[in-house]
Amino acid sequence: DTEVTQTPKHLVMGMTNKKSLKCEQHMGHRAMYWYKQKAKKPPELMFVYSYEKLSINESVPSRFSPECPNSSLLNLHLHALQPEDSALYLCASSQDLSSRSYEQYFGPGTRLTVT
Amino acid sequence: LAKTTQPISMDSYEGQEVNITCSHNNIATNDYITWYQQFPSQGPRFIIQGYKTKVTNEVASLFIPADRKSSTLSLPRVSLSDTAVYYCLVGDMVGSARQLTFGSGTQLTVLP
Numbered sequence: 001d002t003e004v005t006q007t008p009k010h011l012v013m014g015m016t017n018k019k020s021l022k023c024e025q026h027m028g029h030r031a032m033y034w035y036k037q038k039a040k041k042p043p044e045l046m047f048v049y050s051y052e053k054l055s056i057n058e059s060v061p062s063r064f065s066p067e068c069p070n071s072s073l074l075n076l077h078l079h080a081l082q083p084e085d086s087a088l089y090l091c092a093s094s095q096d097l098s099s100r101s102y103e104q105y106f107g108p109g110t111r112l113t114v115t
Numbered sequence: 116l117a118k119t120t121q122p123i124s125m126d127s128y129e130g131q132e133v134n135i136t137c138s139h140n141n142i143a144t145n146d147y148i149t150w151y152q153q154f155p156s157q158g159p160r161f162i163i164q165g166y167k168t169k170v171t172n173e174v175a176s177l178f179i180p181a182d183r184k185s186s187t188l189s190l191p192r193v194s195l196s197d198t199a200v201y202y203c204l205v206g207d208m209v210g211s212a213r214q215l216t217f218g219s220g221t222q223l224t225v226l227p
Contacts, residue, residue, distance in 0.1 A: 004158070042202055042217035043159065058214065090158050102149045102204060102215060106158025 004107035006091050012113045015081060021110045023074040023091030030096040031055075032074045033104065034066060037088040049074060050097045081114045088112075119205050119218035126224045133190045135221050137203030140184050148179060148186045149204040152197075153220075159202060162188065190223075198225045 004025045013019050023032065030051050035043035048056035049068040057066075063085075065077040074091055088111055092104040120138040127133045139148070147166055151159035163170055165177040165186070176189040190197060200222050206215035 042220050044217075045215055056214070088156075092158070100147060100207065102147055102164060102206075103161045104151075104159075106160070109156075109158055111156075 004091055004093055004105050006089075006107035006110050008110060009108065010111045010113075012115060013078065013081065014115055015083070017081075018077070018079045020078065021076040021089055021091075021112075023076075023107055024072055025093040025105065026072055027093060027105065028071075029093035029105070030071060031094045032068060033092040033094075034074065034076050035090040035092065037090055037109070039087075043090055047076075048097070055097065078112075081112075083114050086112055086114045119203055119216060121201075121203060121218040121221045123219070124222040124224070126226060127193055128226050129194055130192050133193050133197075133223060133225075135188045135190075135201050135223065136185055137188070137205075137218050138185045139203070139205045142183050142205055143207065145207040146183075146205050147207060148177070148183075150175070150177065150186075150188045151202045151204060151217075153200045153202065162201075193223075193225045195225050195227060197223060199223060 007022045032049045034046040036046055037043045045058050046060045047066040052068045063080050067075040088109040090109045091107045094104045095101050147164055149164040150162040152162050153159040163172055163175045163177045165179050167179050170177045178187040200220045202220045203218040204215055
């Protein structure tokens with residue numbers, strides 16, 4: 001199984017809402033990533049987890065809060081977002097960071113709209 | 116952080132070989148170069164990765180000169196289904212908190 005799944009596919013939320021994005025993989029990968037992608041732009045790295053520990057936090061606003069409950073799951077908790085946070089949020093996984101293999105498997109993304 | 120530059124777009128015809136170059140002048144010693152393909156409303160898909168010289172797999176080749184300041188993705192005999200955005204990704208995540216930086220992407224359009 002080389003699939004990364006993300007739920008929901010689409011999400012519309014108000015600026016005062018709290019919501020969560022979910023990501024799951026069953027490839028035994030130990031590195032998991034969150035990216036943000038705006039239209040016609042490349043993905044921007046937000047967070048990286050390695051062996052369930054937060055490894056990289058790319059100066060992302062605190063209204064985005066990642067969580068890695070176990071090696072297969074990755075969540076992104078959203079609170080008090082702004083309209084400019086509307087984007088495609090992509091989850092990815094790779095074998096691990098020490099292997100230096102950046103063959104990341106991406107999910108289909110969650111299309112987020114903040115109203 | 117490695118800054119990458121790619122052509123914005125390229126056109127090709129079916130059956131031709133396509134070469135897409137990515138410039139990464141300040142690539143670090145430990146940085147790897149990875150290429151991805153992305154279709155609309157989908158996540159990127161891994162194509163190939165290399166560190167130096169030439170790497171080939173079943174779908175593409177990657178050429179990296181000795182100075183590693185650029186890399187060229189070569190797609191042999193493209194088809195209409197190869198129309199997509201192609202990104203180079205440069206970086207390394209081992210040790211210090213380095214970053215993986217996607218290039219701006221190249222829109223490849225394959226014409227019949």
